[in-house]
Amino acid sequence: xxxxxxxxxxxxxxxxxxxxxxxxxxxxxxxxxxxxxxxxxxxxxxxxxxxxxxxxxxxxxxxxxxxxxxxxxxxxxxxxxxxxxxxxxxxxxxxxxxxxxxxxxxxxxxxxxxxxxxxxxxxxxxxxxxxxxxxxxxxxxxxxxxxxxxxxxxxxxxxxxxxxxxxxxxxxxxxxxxxxxxxxxxxxxxxxxxxxxxxxxxxxxxxxxxxxxxxxxxxxxxxxxxxxxxxxxxxxxxxxxxxxxxxxxxxxxxxxxxxxxxxxxxxxxxxxxxxxxxxxxxxxxxxxxxxxxxxxxxxxxxxxxxxxxxxxxxxxxxxxxxxxxxxxxxxxxxxxxxxxxxxxxxxxxxxxxxxxxxxxxxxxxxxxxxxxxxxxxxxxxxxxxxxxxxxxxxxxxxxxxxxxxxxxxxxxxxxxxxxxxxxxxxxxxxxxxxxxxxxxxxxxxxxxxxxx
Amino acid sequence: xxxxxxxxxxxxxxxxxxxxxxxxxxxxxxxxxxxxxxxxxxxxxxxxxxxxxxxxxxxxxxxxxxxxxxxxxxxxxxxxxxxxxxxxxxxxxxxxxxxxxxxxxxxxxxxxxxxxxxxxxxxxxxxxxxxxxxxxxxxxxxxxxxxxxxxxxxxxxxxxxxxxxxxxxxxxxxxxxxxxxxxxxxxxxxxxxxxxxxxxxxxxxxxxxxxxxxxxxxxxxxxxxxxxxxxxxxxxxxxxxxxxxxxxxxxxxxxxxxxxxxxxxxxxxxxxxxxxxxxxxxxxxxxxxxxxxxxxxxxxxxxxxxxxxxxxxxxxxxxxxxxxxxxxxxxxxxxxxxxxxxxxxxxxxxxxxxxxxxxxxxxxxxxxxxxxxxxxxxxxxxxxxxxxxxxxxxxxxxxxxxxxxxxxxxxxxxxxxxxxxxxxxxxxxxxxxxxxxxxxxxxxxxxxxxxx
Numbered sequence: 001x002x003x004x005x006x007x008x009x010x011x012x013x014x015x016x017x018x019x020x021x022x023x024x025x026x027x028x029x030x031x032x033x034x035x036x037x038x039x040x041x042x043x044x045x046x047x048x049x050x051x052x053x054x055x056x057x058x059x060x061x062x063x064x065x066x067x068x069x070x071x072x073x074x075x076x077x078x079x080x081x082x083x084x085x086x087x088x089x090x091x092x093x094x095x096x097x098x099x100x101x102x103x104x105x106x107x108x109x110x111x112x113x114x115x116x117x118x119x120x121x122x123x124x125x126x127x128x129x130x131x132x133x134x135x136x137x138x139x140x141x142x143x144x145x146x147x148x149x150x151x152x153x154x155x156x157x158x159x160x161x162x163x164x165x166x167x168x169x170x171x172x173x174x175x176x177x178x179x180x181x182x183x184x185x186x187x188x189x190x191x192x193x194x195x196x197x198x199x200x201x202x203x204x205x206x207x208x209x210x211x212x213x214x215x216x217x218x219x220x221x222x223x224x225x226x227x228x229x230x231x232x233x234x235x236x237x238x239x240x241x242x243x244x245x246x247x248x249x250x251x252x253x254x255x256x257x258x259x260x261x262x263x264x265x266x267x268x269x270x271x272x273x274x275x276x277x278x279x280x281x282x283x284x285x286x287x288x289x290x291x292x293x294x295x296x297x298x299x300x301x302x303x304x305x306x307x308x309x310x311x312x313x314x315x316x317x318x319x320x321x322x323x324x325x326x327x328x329x330x331x332x333x334x335x336x337x338x339x340x341x342x343x344x345x346x347x348x349x350x351x352x353x354x355x356x357x358x359x360x361x362x363x364x365x366x367x368x369x370x371x372x373x374x375x376x377x378x379x380x381x382x383x384x385x386x387x388x389x390x391x392x393x394x395x396x397x398x399x400x401x402x403x404x405x406x407x408x409x410x411x412x413x414x415x416x417x418x419x420x421x422x423x424x425x426x427x428x429x430x431x432x433x434x435x436x437x438x439x440x441x442x443x444x445x446x447x448x449x450x451x452x
Numbered sequence: 453x454x455x456x457x458x459x460x461x462x463x464x465x466x467x468x469x470x471x472x473x474x475x476x477x478x479x480x481x482x483x484x485x486x487x488x489x490x491x492x493x494x495x496x497x498x499x500x501x502x503x504x505x506x507x508x509x510x511x512x513x514x515x516x517x518x519x520x521x522x523x524x525x526x527x528x529x530x531x532x533x534x535x536x537x538x539x540x541x542x543x544x545x546x547x548x549x550x551x552x553x554x555x556x557x558x559x560x561x562x563x564x565x566x567x568x569x570x571x572x573x574x575x576x577x578x579x580x581x582x583x584x585x586x587x588x589x590x591x592x593x594x595x596x597x598x599x600x601x602x603x604x605x606x607x608x609x610x611x612x613x614x615x616x617x618x619x620x621x622x623x624x625x626x627x628x629x630x631x632x633x634x635x636x637x638x639x640x641x642x643x644x645x646x647x648x649x650x651x652x653x654x655x656x657x658x659x660x661x662x663x664x665x666x667x668x669x670x671x672x673x674x675x676x677x678x679x680x681x682x683x684x685x686x687x688x689x690x691x692x693x694x695x696x697x698x699x700x701x702x703x704x705x706x707x708x709x710x711x712x713x714x715x716x717x718x719x720x721x722x723x724x725x726x727x728x729x730x731x732x733x734x735x736x737x738x739x740x741x742x743x744x745x746x747x748x749x750x751x752x753x754x755x756x757x758x759x760x761x762x763x764x765x766x767x768x769x770x771x772x773x774x775x776x777x778x779x780x781x782x783x784x785x786x787x788x789x790x791x792x793x794x795x796x797x798x799x800x801x802x803x804x805x806x807x808x809x810x811x812x813x814x815x816x817x818x819x820x821x822x823x824x825x826x827x828x829x830x831x832x833x834x835x836x837x838x839x840x841x842x843x844x845x846x847x848x849x850x851x852x853x854x855x856x857x858x859x860x861x862x863x864x865x866x867x868x869x870x871x872x873x874x875x876x877x878x879x880x881x882x883x884x885x886x887x888x889x890x891x892x893x894x895x896x897x898x899x900x901x902x903x904x
Contacts, residue, residue, distance in 0.1 A: 178630075178639070181641065181738045182641045182693065182738060183639075183641070184638075184639065184640050184641055185637075185638065185639050186636075186637065186638030186639075186640075187630070187635075187636065187637050187638070188636050188638075189633065189634045189635070189636055241634065286633045286634060
C-alpha cells in the first residue's frame, strides 16, 4: 500500500476538467472519488442548442498526453481547423491561416464526446469511484466534511482528505468559499449573449469549406460555425443580450430577413423551417467571466478549471486552460514530492497571473473576431506578423500562435505581444522619420538642380 | 386611503440605512414593514471591539434633515472633529484642518447610538411595522415572496410589493441576487485588517486634544482615535492582516514594546493591563469592498447602502453614502411621481458612477492617512489648496472638502480633483519655464556686464 493510496481525494464535478484531474490523481495511485451532480452524460440525450464545441489546442493536447488520450481524441473525435474563414457581408470569402510555418490547427471537439472518452478512461482505474447524481449541498471547511444529496440519501456525508472543485462556472464549491473571509471573487456578465444553431451535414462545400472556423463578422455581432466529426456544423450567433428578444420574438419573415441580410450564404445552406424552429425555440444564453483569489481554502480545498476562472469563449481556451491546471498540478506534485497540502497552497500563486491574462485575452478576442478580422489594418498586421515569424521563427511568435500552439504561460504570451506591438510602433516611427529625411533631401536636391 | 398606503414595502435590515430608508418611505405614507435578523440593538449590550464610530458629514446630515433628526443627532450624539491631528514618530504633533474657510467639521457618532435614535423615530410612524429576529432565508424573485425564519415560525412567508435590501456588507438579499443571470458582482478584501481598542475618558488633553481625529501614520500601518460623546475614545489599529497574528499572539512585553515603539504618546495614556487585555482578547477583522451592477432585480427589488456598495472605511463615507442613497430615492420618487417600479429601475444608472468613485477614493484615502499625511509634499499641496480655496472659494474646493462638506456627486468630486491636479501640474511647468527664462536673462545680462 503506497502512501498515496491512503490519501482520499474527492473531485467535485465529472466534466472534462474533473474527469481529467481524477485520471491524473488516479495515475499516481491516490484514492479518488468523483462526485457529479448530474446523471452520466454518456446515457443522457443532448438537447439541441446546448451541444457546445470546444477548440482543443496545444495546452489541452499536452495534458491529454499524460494519460495517452491525445491521439485517440484527435483521431476519433476531432475535426481540424487550419484557420479562420471570413465571410464578408458582400459575399466575398477569405481565409486567415492559424500557422503559416507548419500549418498547425485547432481541433473542433464536441464537449460531450470528449467528456465521455475521459469518463470511460476514468472507470478503468481500480482506485477511482465514480458517483453520479450526487449533489453537493454543504461543505464544512474546518472538518473537510462534505454533504451530498443523492437519490437514496438526502444527507450523504463523506470526509475526504483533499477536495478539488472542478464543478464549472456555477461551482457549488466556490459558492461555499465566497462566504469565507479573505476570499476575493468577481462575476461579470458581458453585454453579449449567444444562441446556438445546428446545421445538418448535407452542405454545399463551396460555401462552408471543411477544416476552417467560419466567421461572419458584423461589427457589433457575429455568427461562427465549427465543424463536427459527423460533418454537421455547430453554429453560434453572438450579439448584445438586449437585441435577442427582438429577434427571438419576431415574425417568421423578419427572422429570415435578418439572416438573409447579414448572413446570406449561411442562410442559403439551411432549410428555412429548420432555422426558424431553432430560433423560435432557442434561448439566448449569457456569458460570464469569473475571477477568484486565492483558488484554495486552507491547505486541502482547491478550485480548478471554470470553477476557478471561467472565461468568455472567444479564444477557445476555456477547456485548454482547465486542462493546463491539471498539468500544473502534476508539475507541483513532482516539485513538492506529493506533499499535497503544499501543492494546494502553492497552486494560486503559480497560476493566477496566467489565468488572469487569458481572461483578458479572451475578452479582447471577441472584438477581434466580430470586428477587427474584417478590417484592412488587421490583415496588414497579420501579414507583417507572418513575414517576421518566417524570418525569426524562434522569437517572433504572434499572439494567437503562442496562445494556441505553445505552452508558454498565458501571461508571457500577453507580455510578448505587448513587446511586439512596441517594436512595430518604433519601426513605424523609424520608417516615417527616414521617409521624411529622404523626402527632404530629394526636395533639396531638386531645388538645387532647378536653381542651378 | 392614499395610493401609497396600499403599496407594501419590505425593508430588509434595521441598521442605520434600513431605518432611515424606512422613515423616508413612512413619511410618504407607504405601508412599510422592516425585517431585522438580529434582536433590537437598543436592548443589546455592545461587545468591546465592535463599537464602531462613524464620521457623519454633509451627505448624512442632509438626509437626516428630511426627517428632522439632524439637529438632535448633532446635539445629543455627536462629537465634532475639526481636523486631523497627526502624531509623528518623534513625538511631534501638528493638525491639518478640514476646512479653513468656515471651520466645518465631521461628527464622530457611535453607530449604535445613531441606529437607536433612528429606530425610536421609526416606531412613531403608524404605517410602520418593525420586526426583529426575522432572518431572511429565501427569496422568490418571480413572485416577490420572502421567507423568514423567526423565533416562533421557521417559515414565515410574506409577499410585499417592493423589497429594499439594506442588510449591509454581508447582505442576504444580495446573496440571493448573485445567482441570477446578468448580475455583476465583486467582493475584494484588502490586505489590511483592523483591531479596535477602547480608551477610557480620564485622559491627558495635551496629548489627545478633543475635537480632532487623531492619526499615528506609520507608512504601512496606522492607529487612529475618534472621540466619543462620553469623552472616551474609539481607537483602531490598521495593518496588514498577515502581521496581526504576530502581534496578537505575542508575549505581553512584546505587545507593549510594539505600542511604545510606534505609538509612545498613545501608550502612555492607557493602563498597560487594559491595553494588553484588549489586544490579547481582540480579533483582527477584515475589510471588504463590494461592487454590484445593477442594484435592482426586476422592478421591485433594490439594494442600497453597504448591501449595494460596501467600501473601505478610510473616507468615513460608508454611512454617508448609504444615507445619500435614501436622498436619491427621495429625489427619484418625486421625479417619477411615486412610480416605484420606475424609481427602482432608474436607481442604478443614477447612482453607480458616484458609488464607484467613492469606493476608489476610500481606497486612496488609506494611503493618504497612513502614509502621505506624514510627508512634506502632502503638507505643501494642502497649503496650496488652502490658498487657492481662499482666493476662489466657489470654484477651488479641495477633494476632501467636496466629499465631506458638499453634496456634489462623488464622481464629480473625483473629476474636479483630477482637473485641479492637472492645473497645478501645468502651473508648476509654467513656473519652472519662467524661472528658466529669468535665469537665462540674468546670466546673459551678468556676462554682458562682465564683458562690458
